[in-house]
Amino acid sequence: MALIREKDRQLLEDKYRRELEGKVRLVYFTQGENLLHVPGRVECEQCKEMEELLQEVATLSPQFELVTYDFVADQAKAAEYGIDRIPALVLEGEDGSSHGVRFFGITSGYEFATLVEDLVDVSKGRSRLSEASQTKAAQIDRPVHIQIFVTPT
Amino acid sequence: MIEAIEFPELARKYNVYGVPKVVINDAVEFEGALPEGPYLDKVLEALRQP
Numbered sequence: 001m002a003l004i005r006e007k008d009r010q011l012l013e014d015k016y017r018r019e020l021e022g023k024v025r026l027v028y029f030t031q032g033e034n035l036l037h038v039p040g041r042v043e044c045e046q047c048k049e050m051e052e053l054l055q056e057v058a059t060l061s062p063q064f065e066l067v068t069y070d071f072v073a074d075q076a077k078a079a080e081y082g083i084d085r086i087p088a089l090v091l092e093g094e095d096g097s098s099h100g101v102r103f104f105g106i107t108s109g110y111e112f113a114t115l116v117e118d119l120v121d122v123s124k125g126r127s128r129l130s131e132a133s134q135t136k137a138a139q140i141d142r143p144v145h146i147q148i149f150v151t152p153t
Numbered sequence: 154m155i156e157a158i159e160f161p162e163l164a165r166k167y168n169v170y171g172v173p174k175v176v177i178n179d180a181v182e183f184e185g186a187l188p189e190g191p192y193l194d195k196v197l198e199a200l201r202q203p
Contacts (some may be wrong), residue, residue, distance in 0.1 A: 046159055085160060102154070103156075104154065104155045104156060104160060105154075105155060105156020105157075105158075106156060111154065111156070129193075132190075133189050133190065133193050136193055137196075140196070140200065142200060144177065144178060144200070145177070145178050145179070146176070146178075147155055147175070148154050148155065148175050149157045149164060149167065149172055149175075149176070150155070150156060150173050151157055151158055
């Protein structure tokens with residue numbers, strides 16, 4: 001069953017046709033299929049549903065590319081992207097530029113709207129902040145780590 | 154963005170009781186939404202912390 005309703009799918013396809021500029025790579029870290037239950041291994045409850053959702057999102061525009069990595073088997077990639085838990089999604093701009101947008105946990109409910117808009121922002125590759133805010137932010141010369149805790153409802 | 158229910162150990166670590174909760178550089182935190190001006194001030198405040 002599709003996670004994105006047909007009506008929403010059409011709205012989103014239209015939106016992305018109008019608003020997208022550059023390509024966006026959706027880099028997804030998940031738990032690989034494993035039929036064997038390994039005692040002590042933490043099972044990723046949301047991984048499968050998140051993967052299904054992202055597969056549907058990726059079909060909304062030819063500008064989207066979904067790349068999936070196994071968190072355990074592709075450890076080097078996880079380290080490269082600084083991923084320490086799953087499910088995790090990184091949005092990358094056309095030139096591989098990172099805008100620092102990362103999602104940990106499923107982006108359903110209200111958070112789906114966040115994902116929908118962030119895809120446009122990363123595609124455009126520029127900030128929607130006012131000029132005054134951008135000037136003020138330009139003086140920041142150290143990394144800033146912002147964690148936003150949300151719930152999916 | 155972190156889904157607080159999926160990662161309870163992080164929610165506990167950062168005392169997440171309401172959402173959205175924002176934590177900047179583990180130094181400054183606030184609950185709820187802020188307009189961009191005050192939000193940016195929080196980021197700058199976090200950078201002033203030792």
